Amino acid sequence: MLSSRHARSPFRNGKSRLRPLAAALLACVAASAQVRSRAGNPVAASPEAIARGEKLYGSRCAVCHGRDGRGGEAPSLHKSRVVVLSPDRRFFEVVKSGIPGTEMPPLPGPDEPVWQIVAYVHSLAKPGMGPPVPGDAQAGREVFTRAGCVRCHIAEGKGGVTGPDLSSIAIQSSTAEIRESILDPNAKVPPTFREVSLRSRSGQTVKGMLKNDDNFSVQMMTLDGELRTFLRSEITGFQMERESLMPAGLGKGLTPEQLQNLLAFLDRQRAPFLKSQIGFQDY
Numbered sequence: 001m002l003s004s005r006h007a008r009s010p011f012r013n014g015k016s017r018l019r020p021l022a023a024a025l026l027a028c029v030a031a032s033a034q035v036r037s038r039a040g041n042p043v044a045a046s047p048e049a050i051a052r053g054e055k056l057y058g059s060r061c062a063v064c065h066g067r068d069g070r071g072g073e074a075p076s077l078h079k080s081r082v083v084v085l086s087p088d089r090r091f092f093e094v095v096k097s098g099i100p101g102t103e104m105p106p107l108p109g110p111d112e113p114v115w116q117i118v119a120y121v122h123s124l125a126k127p128g129m130g131p132p133v134p135g136d137a138q139a140g141r142e143v144f145t146r147a148g149c150v151r152c153h154i155a156e157g158k159g160g161v162t163g164p165d166l167s168s169i170a171i172q173s174s175t176a177e178i179r180e181s182i183l184d185p186n187a188k189v190p191p192t193f194r195e196v197s198l199r200s201r202s203g204q205t206v207k208g209m210l211k212n213d214d215n216f217s218v219q220m221m222t223l224d225g226e227l228r229t230f231l232r233s234e235i236t237g238f239q240m241e242r243e244s245l246m247p248a249g250l251g252k253g254l255t256p257e258q259l260q261n262l263l264a265f266l267d268r269q270r271a272p273f274l275k276s277q278i279g280f281q282d283y
């Protein structure tokens with residue numbers, strides 16, 4: 001009597017049916033973990049690994065692929081399918097084995113340094129996939145406001161439009177590139193943010209940024225953020241300024257801690273859609 005009730009107890013029945021299920025589930029989890037470790041980089045999320053990878057990259061790869069990975073004698077790694085689109089394992093194998101018949105040498109020895117290099121190159125070429133940049137993003141937001149960045153840049157939905165929208169900066173540029181933009185604004189100025197001086201036939205000079213230009217007209221945004229169109233026939237010419245509109249002293253005036261916090265704040269800007277990508281008419 002007792003034993004038959006016991007036998008029908010849902011617990012016992014459940015257990016006997018669940019045991020193989022649980023075992024199958026466990027096997028599944030184990031298998032997928034194995035697949036993951038076979039496909040993915042075991043050190044991908046570690047800032048220490050990336051730092052070690054950076055050193056190794058500098059001594060083993062930079063001569064040919066350039067210090068920033070943008071190419072030199074060898075192709076740019078930022079545009080490489082192997083780096084940007086293939087599974088981590090494929091990139092690992094290319095680095096480990098080299099590419100026979102080309103200048104690309106193998107890197108024999110233990111796997112870990114190779115994974116570290118893979119992690120570092122990914123942090124350059126696939127920004128936004130790496131671990132969060134260390135620093136106090138909250139304090140960085142304050143630096144962004146107090147140093148005046150917000151006058152010219154949009155972040156978190158507010159700011160000026162003299163400089164590029166920074167809402168997605170972390171998925172467009174690596175932290176090293178962002179740091180360079182802040183410390184040395186003249187290093188790289190995108191054409192649509194170049195300052196131009198335009199002279200009209202009536203003798204007027206207008207300063208702003210050249211946003212569009214075709215055979216008939218020139219569109220520029222003045223420094224007040226007003227979009228103006230000039231017919232080619234109305235102007236006598238325009239001159240590109242050499243210096244960036246972004247003041248070079250701003251970044252250099254920050255303490256290392258303020259800069260790090262600012263980089264952490266900018267690293268959190270990962271908006272998937274950017275207004276300016278829809279078109280500058282939107283301004």
Ligand code: HEC
Pocket residue numbers: 057060061062063064065073074075077079080081082083091094095099102103104105107117121
């Ligand atoms: C002596 C020069 C040299 C060195 C050092 C070197 N490479 Fe290369 N690498 C090349 C060349 C050249 C190619 C292009 C080979 C080809 O023609 O397919 C290449 C190709 C690659 C590719 C494939 C690119 C693609 O999409 O086809 C990757 C990834 C790569 N290298 C990564 C590295 C890494 C990481 C290191 C450092 C561990 C490194 N390389 C060191 C010369 C070099």
Ligand code: HEC
Pocket residue numbers: 144147148149150151152153162163164166169173178181182185186188189190193194244245246247250251262
């Ligand atoms: C007077 C306007 C102005 C101020 C203030 C300013 N910037 Fe800029 N910034 C620009 C312009 C214009 C560009 C584009 C030209 C260039 O890259 O130098 C730019 C470019 C940048 C870029 C590169 C963006 C990209 O798409 O690659 C970053 C990052 C940046 N600024 C951050 C900052 C930070 C952080 C501050 C505050 C410390 C700041 N800016 C202050 C005008 C400004």
